[in-house]
Amino acid sequence: MxxxxxxxxxxxxxxxxxxxxxxxxxxxxxxxxxxxxxxxxxxxxxxxxxENKQDLVNKTYIEVKAEYTDYVFANYKESMSVKTGFETIWKRIAEFKLNEYEHAMFLAQCDNTPMIDEPSLKEGIKHLQPLLDLWERGKQEGIIKPVSNYLLYAYAVSPLSFLMIAQKRGAFQLDKEQIEEAYQSAWSSIKKCEQ
Amino acid sequence: MxxxxxxxxxxxxxxxxxxxxxxxxxxxxxxxxxxxxxxxxxxxxxxxxxENKQDLVNKTYIEVKAEYTDYVFANYKESMSVKTGFETIWKRIAEFKLNEYEHAMFLAQCDNTPMIDEPSLKEGIKHLQPLLDLWERGKQEGIIKPVSNYLLYAYAVSPLSFLMIAQKRGAFQLDKEQIEEAYQSAWSSIKKCEQ
DNA sequence: TATATAAAAATGAATGTTCATTCTTTTTTT
DNA sequence: AAAAAAAGAATGAACATTCATTTTTATATA
CATH class of the missing domain: 1.10.10.60 (Homeodomain-like)
Known part of the structure; x- marks a missing residue:
């Protein structure tokens, strides 16, 4: 021991x-x-x-990615409504990217360069499944736009990565109010128009 | 000669x-x-x-960035309305990211890693000024949300980078219709609500 | 126009450094 | 005292950059 x-x-x-x-x-x-x-x-x-340097960085990636998704889904329950569920997850993603940005920046670098090998990237993606499942449910219920999950992710989540990098560079600072506004934007962009 | x-x-x-x-x-x-x-x-x-390897990659970055912004602003005129101007620029950005993705991916890698030195990054950013000017005008006219340009960029432009990478990985394919829809999303996210 | 020559451009090989990884020895744990 | 863990030094390969020559281009002269 x-x-x-x-x-x-x-x-x-x-x-x-x-x-x-x-x-x-x-x-x-x-x-x-x-x-x-x-x-x-x-x-x-x-x-x-x-085993070697590549193994070290692959394993690091997988660990950080797992930590990220644990964090992101910590408060989420499948019994939540689509709207509440999305808000719960989105706000944790925002918190992670803005508070844990050492780890978030590492993930961004891994996802934007040929640094991690393909199997490890695949391994890392798996963990995001609950969000994709939530979106599928939302589409069935007619609450979420019936478009590819890639589009939903692009509109609703990827802007946070940009904001994280901008904030890290010290270019500007996100406050509570802006996060709330960013969330409203994210939700508007994926919900069906009538809602 | x-x-x-x-x-x-x-x-x-x-x-x-x-x-x-x-x-x-x-x-x-x-x-x-x-x-x-x-x-x-x-x-x-x-x-x-x-001069050396760093100089080679810095100069490459600056050239590709200049090519990008030339492409992006090619059809834009300052005399355009804010709405038309934005649509013109946005659609060219989309075209560039989806058609010229060798170059677009290179820029994404430069912007997400410590590969390019600070002065060259600064040099590269300058070229985006016309879009920022357009947004300022839009805010004055009460057409664009009165928020930081970083937020506007995050909502309206950064999703395209994500979609580009997804498309490059062969994960899915953007068609005309989806681009139009993505544009509507982008515009909705930055225009003032009443418009 | 043809030839000689100086200058510029380009080359392949050499240099010295940095680094991932392994080897041998020492230290710690059981 | 045997086994496991850790250490520092050694090894060999890869690489950025420079060096010594060669090739190409431009210019001047006849």
Whole structure:
């Protein structure tokens, strides 16, 4: 147990260092030696926990993605109405992107570059299923526009990624009121017009 | 003249190769030797046209960004109404992202990673000014929501980037009708409610 | 116009560095 | 005292950049 405990601490430190360094420098400009140094570990030790550099970054991606979706669906219950369910999920997504932006930026970089291998990307996408299921239900109930989930996601969720990056760059600051307004925009863009 | 002509061809070939290779492998996983080979040039020749690798990618970014904004504003005139002006610009943005996606993907990667240096990023942003000016005019005329340009951009333009990536991954295909619908969504999200 | 020569452009090979990964030894745990 | 974990140093490959030559182009002269 002591052994396992210790190992998990080191593993976590490695994942944390990877996120921070990759965020600031990108995958290929982050040497294993720096990751090791930041995690206070010898470079050789990394290879006791991960097969190689690609494996390290794949596993980091999957962990952060899982953390993201756990966070996002934490308050959501399938028994909720489509409208309430969407609001619940959307607001958690916003919170995550704006408060946990170290992790959110890491995901954005993974999703916009050829850094993560295809199987790991697929693995990461799975976790978003409850939102897609909610939308399908909404379409059946005639509450949500009958269009591709990609379009719904583009309108309702992807603007948050842009705002996150803008905020991270210090260009401007989102407040409560703006988030509420952004939410209204998101809902308007996916609900059927009559609602 | 013949000399200059030849040089420009080589320079263009280098820029083209850079875009293609960086798109597929990322900046740091693209060796100068491969860029040279794809451009049918010796590695040493690159250094006659660019200071170093960073300079090559910075200049590539600025050129692609300029091409993008030229394309985007090609049909736009300041004399247009806010509504027409926005539609004109938006549809060109959509066209560019969906038709020229090699270049659009390159820009997305540059904007989501620490690949380009700060001065070059700033240089690239400048070109978008006419759209921001149009929005300011719209706010004064009471046609556009009186919110930060970042929010307007997030709602109205950033979804297109997401759709572009989804389309590139072959996940789905945008048709004329969906683009029209996406445009309506974009306009709804930034116009003042009464309009 | 044809030839010689200087300047510019281009090249392939060489250089030195950085880095992922492995090896051997030491330390810690059981 | 055996096994597991960790360490630092060593290895070898990949790469950006430079160097020494060669090739091409432009210019001047006859």
């Amino acid at each position: 002591a052994k396992l405990q210790k190992s998990i601490d080191k593993r976590n430190a490695l994942i944390k260092a990877t996120i921070e360094l990759v965020n600031n420098n990108g995958f290929h400009a982050t040497p294993m030696s720096k990751i090791a140094k930041m995690a206070k570990v010898s470079p050789a030790t990394i290879y006791l926990y991960f | 013949a000399k200059l002509q030849k040089s420009i061809d080589k320079r263009n070939a280098l820029i083209k190769a850079t875009i293609e290779l960086v798109n597929n492998n990322g900046f740091h996983a693209t060796p100068m030797s491969k860029i040279a080979k794809m451009a049918k040039v010796s590695p040493a020749t690159i250094y006659l046209y660019f």
